[in-house]
Amino acid sequence: LEEQKNNFGAFIPFIGIVRAENGIDGLSFDIYKPILQKWFDGWVEKAKRQGAIVKFAHSIGDVPIHQSSYISAVLSPKRRVALNLIDEFVEDFKANAPIWKYDIVEGKRVYAEDRSQPILGSGILV
Template structure:
């Protein structure tokens, strides 16, 4: 089972891990991305996320399909928050269950890296001086510099 969600609600770790917990699985691995209070010597007060939701969900399903092609996993939950995400709160939670820990750990790592590289979700950092900056993930396919031959 895949659970894909994009929401403006505060994320609940316990509810999301409950979605993937299964009697046949000895492992639930979780990645929780939170807003930190600093970036390159600037004081961050919050993040704001936007997305093209239909395409983002489609790409999140593709990430689930890629995980299932590589590892034996039971359930996958990927929940991303949009809108304002204050410092210390989660913008994304990925939870994956599997019979053994190695598969779920590898799958969670793959999920966050691939999601950041392929899913059209954009982040703006808001600083304490009221300035802001849209951030491109370094992993993004569309953020890579053009290479001229």
């Protein structure tokens, strides 16, 4: 196991769950993997500089309410490093990861533009 090999003392996961709000039946997600990989590579390097590892997985397609759409975790020799990194990672993911979100309302995908961010240099939402 990675935590044994690296003698990690902290493993801190975060799981995001689709909330029942605004009359939605769920959320749907599109991901452009090359842009997401570039974003994530920056986090891998940041974690590595602190002796830590960051991991995540995100759903593609439809996710009903009360189900998980996202999981991330930080492994680190020290808990404070892991606690700080998971907080920063989750917040940056929410604000900057290139994942397009749609509400599912009455079986139809409705783009959640009000909860979307432009991706600099991509030509998307500029």
